[in-house]
Amino acid sequence: xxxxxxxxxxxxxxxxxxxxxxxxxxxxxxxxxxxxxxxxxxxxxxxxxxxxxxxxxxxxxxxxxxxxxxxxxxxxxxxxxxxxxxxxxxxxxxxxxxxxxxxxxxxxxxxxxxxxxxxxxxxxxxxxxxxxxxxxxxxxxxxxxxxxxxxxxxxxxxxxxxxxxxxxxxxxxxxxxxxxxxxxxxxxxxxxxxxxxxxxxxxxxxxxxxxxxxxxxxxxxxxxxxxxxxxxxxxxxxxxxxxxxxxxxxxxxxxxxxxxxxxxxxxxx
Numbered sequence: 001x002x003x004x005x006x007x008x009x010x011x012x013x014x015x016x017x018x019x020x021x022x023x024x025x026x027x028x029x030x031x032x033x034x035x036x037x038x039x040x041x042x043x044x045x046x047x048x049x050x051x052x053x054x055x056x057x058x059x060x061x062x063x064x065x066x067x068x069x070x071x072x073x074x075x076x077x078x079x080x081x082x083x084x085x086x087x088x089x090x091x092x093x094x095x096x097x098x099x100x101x102x103x104x105x106x107x108x109x110x111x112x113x114x115x116x117x118x119x120x121x122x123x124x125x126x127x128x129x130x131x132x133x134x135x136x137x138x139x140x141x142x143x144x145x146x147x148x149x150x151x152x153x154x155x156x157x158x159x160x161x162x163x164x165x166x167x168x169x170x171x172x173x174x175x176x177x178x179x180x181x182x183x184x185x186x187x188x189x190x191x192x193x194x195x196x197x198x199x200x201x202x203x204x205x206x207x208x209x210x211x212x213x214x215x216x217x218x219x220x221x222x223x224x225x226x227x228x229x230x231x232x233x234x235x236x237x238x239x240x241x242x243x244x245x246x247x248x249x250x251x252x253x254x255x256x257x258x259x260x261x262x263x264x265x266x267x268x269x
Contacts, residue, residue: 015134019046023131024082028053028066028092029110031124031250033084037249039138048082055225055244070095078104085110085133112249114182114190114203120250122148142251149254153192156261159268162217162230163195167204170222170238179205180223184249185257195219219268222249230256232263 012254016098017039019025026049027033032056036042042050042059050065051061070092081104087090089112099144112120124138142157165186168176192198198205198215205211220238227242234240241260245252261266 016131017041017135017138019044020131020133021046022081023098023106024080025131026050026064026082026084027051027054027062028070029085029087030248031112031120031252032111032128032247034248034250034252035124035128035142038142039132039135040083043137055248066092075105079131082102082106083108086214087111088113114187114201115249117149117185117188117250117253118146133139135255145251145254149257152258152261153188154195156192156194158193160220161268162215163219163221164212164215164217166220166222169224169226169240169242175207175220176222177206179207179264181205184223184247185253185260188253193248214217230259232260234267 016040023046025047027036027047028049028051030051030053033042033050033056036044036047037056040049042056046061049062049064050056050126052063053066054063064074066086067175072095083106084096085108086096088109090186093107093109096105098167108129110124112124115123121142129135165180166176167178169181179198180227181198181200181204182190184189186197186237187196187203198207198211218237219263222238223246224242225244225246227244229244231242241263243256243259246256
């Protein structure tokens with residue numbers, strides 16, 4: 001009699017990264033929505049709503065106005081235990097407090113202004129981990145992206161050129177009303193002395209002709225998001241950089257910065 005020897009191999013199963021199904025989720029925070037997108041859980045059945053303003057494709061749920069435009073009647077209609085993520089906002093915080101949503105909604109405020117990218121990522125990760133399951137590998141992948149960005153910084157030559165970044169596209173001789181001075185990827189470049197910034201710590205600055213005259217900038221850069229992919233246009237000392245996610249804090253700024261620096265180094269040399 002022949003003996004049939006069965007060799008059993010352990011069955012390897014890959015657990016799927018997902019949101020904890022104990023809750024339903026609403027993301028009115030662009031960094032959170034972006035984080036979910038990077039984890040590939042935008043279509044998780046527990047994620048019910050994202051903001052109308054998030055440039056995200058492939059989400060099949062509802063989209064709400066965010067911030068002060070938040071539809072209060074929708075908040076009042078929520079019955080299931082829900083986690084609501086929102087970007088730092090005194091107005092929205094007051095609104096949620098007025099509606100006394102604490103019993104049915106966990107409101108999680110996301111603060112990113114003027115923080116380094118690594119800090120934003122670390123804090124965001126800690127805020128989201130309690131609501132994630134089986135996402136360690138995907139998070140590690142994002143951490144590797146951050147490490148690669150750090151290598152990129154070190155390869156860029158430090159310059160003392162004075163640069164002004166504007167919140168919006170520069171059109172002929174018309175400059176947008178505000179400077180992006182210490183926020184988004186601009187703060188990362190500034191921190192590493194890759195250019196000389198306008199001497200103010202504020203994230204955004206209202207400029208005047210006097211400011212521009214005194215600062216004597218060499219380069220004027222307009223930032224906008226009205227494009228489907230990264231675009232870089234130059235005209236003398238004026239540059240326009242467009243990226244659909246340029247104004248989203250968090251992990252998106254890694255790609256934004258890589259796209260900007262790859263073209264920026266060609267211009268300044």
